[in-house]
Amino acid sequence: MDALYLIKIGEIRLKEGNRAEFENRLKRDLKRRLSSFHSEVSSREGRYYLTVAEENSAEAEFALSRIPGINGWARAVKVRKEMDEIAEAAVAAVAPLVKAGAATFKVEARRSDKGFPLDSYGIARELGGVILEAFPGLRVDVHKPDATIYVEVRERAYVYSDGSLGVRGLPLGSGGRGLLLLSGGIDSPVAGYRLLSRGLALESLYFHAYPYTSHEAWEKVRDLAANLASFSGGMTLHTAPFTEVQLKIKRDALPEKTTLYLRACMMMAADMVARSRGLNSIVTGESLGQVASQTAENMRFTGSYTDYPVLRPLVGTDKEDTILTARAIGTYDISILPYEDCCVLFSPKHPILKADFDAERKAFDALGFREIVAEAVAAIERVELPFSFTPPRAIAVPR
């Protein structure tokens, strides 16, 4: 038996000029993620349908929930082309919606089998009557219904209701390809997710300061990247060895400037990676004022070490909201694993809050970081993390 899904797309509808391209991206993305088994994707009259074998339905639903550009999806029930059976399926589909608080509904019917005795209008009217009878409190509203029941009569009859939410946004790659600065924290994976959902394909860059940061800290970052890969269909993780850079900063910079300079060095490295990989932007998890170093002045300073746009999707987001998203996408439990991603010995007690742009650029440039940062970038190790139906989850290790 096959499982059939109706896929709803959102903003693509609005992009008249690029619509065909966007739709192709979405279909390719879906096909690629489901490439380990047979699937069929078709579109008719602005709707998308996915058919897979029943045994692959869990994987299909996982993918549908994680593909940028999909607003939502619904699993259809397939019944014989008999009004009794169709009505029974429709009532069954309405029941959970009523329980969830729906007060109004409509039936949207389509008939491609012209041999079926009732036309679309006739099907909708008859099912509407059955549903009203089954749920006396419910009212019909054809303009803004709380719930919609879809019926299609083709070679069989299909019934579905409003289904699950998707990532929404735009198809992957429609915004090009950017570089996410990924740490082991809560914010950066969420920042990555936000821009993935805007169609920006991503690669990730992690700065590893072994032995100050442990191998476990790297594994945590790898798991975060692999988790994002479940939204992006795969992820390239670049690991830049940054120990020498950190040591030079500690040696040469004033203690209150170490954090700022480290961020400038990271930006410099990100610029080099973006250039060599042909990427179009740099993404960070910075949020205004969240930590002392994340001020507008400091962002201006660090941002001046690249001419790529620095996208900071969380800049105006409250931490609590970031945490909600992190929980929803499954990165939170990994992020809070207790492996520090930066040694306290490198963190000043009183970091500089508002960098004086010209003076600080001069002071930073005088220390000559470009060469040592370039060495770190040249020594980058790259890992390709594939799309997986079972992305890593945090495992609490008893210690």
Added chain:
Amino acid sequence: MAPCYLDWAASAPPYPDLLEQAAAIAYSAYGNPSSLHATGKSARAELEAARSALARSIGAEPGRVSFTSGGTEADSIPMLSTLLAKGERSIVISAIEHAAVFEQARVLEELGVKVIRVRPAPDGIVDPAAVADAVRRDTVLVSVMAVNNETGAVQPIGAIADALRSARGGSERAPFFHCDAVQALGTVGFDAAATGVDGAAFSAHKLGGPRGIGALFLGRPVTPLARGGGQEGGIRPGTHNTPGAWAFCRAAERAASAREASLARARLLERALLDGARAIPGVVPLPAGRLPGDERYSPYIACLAFPGLSGEVMARLLDEAGIAVSTGAACSGAKKERRVLDAMGVARDLSFSSIRVSTGRDTAMPDIELFLERAASAYARYRV
């Protein structure tokens, strides 16, 4: 095993022949020692022989020794028994106890038992008078460890027992005095009769025996909280671990017969370690005044601070070089604390940069030399 294993206080590598023979005994003496048939009786004989041998190793009558699942359980039995006492009650523990006592005390606290914690002096040693002073009229139990697992500080157990007895003036019964002797048995040794404790906890794997077996000495009866089939006189119900008990007693015998020779060797290693560490610029042994040969410290355990390099990072670098040490306390939690060193009043920059080096029967001078060489180069390269 790491080419250079210096974490014996965490667990000693087992004697291979003991594990092999224990496995053979698990097959041959498979009967339940509580069973009345011949198979059970032969297992019982094996178990009782082990009990007698272990009792000799700790200076106790066999009837005073109960086998447990390990040191933690042996600590918990007298501690949890305080829950069965009536009315207001308190316990006194040192602030440097192992988690088996310290965390168990927190639970007692949640259940209404007042817990009084006595801090050590800066040298890591608890003053007997301070313990006796902390005891109140309602104090039912005092617990002080024999050898601290992070610093090696040997606690004056005999003097504490005396102080507790004289504090009550002999007219009243002194509180039950328990001692976690897990780090003492295989190293500096522990004599229950000579110290005058009421209870003492031991663990086999610290001295080359298997995991999952320990013992509790009881010079005075306690009423156990956990009940079951009545084994071990009801002190520790649960089917006996015959092969574990057998291997435990053999390991304890080996440690006892080799004690003086081992201690002499350990003192030599201690001297090389402490002198060598002091020769590395910046390195501080903890407590800072500890000198080699000081009998107030177990020569098998040393705590060394490398200011400017966290203990966790140093342990990682040494591990890379095949040298196993520990940070002395679980240090990977989000809440970083070095409880024992904090209680001694050690400054944070020292405590966080400290590691514990612990030696054992197989440790040789080249191990110490390798450690010193690698620690010195790692420190020079990565201290910030």
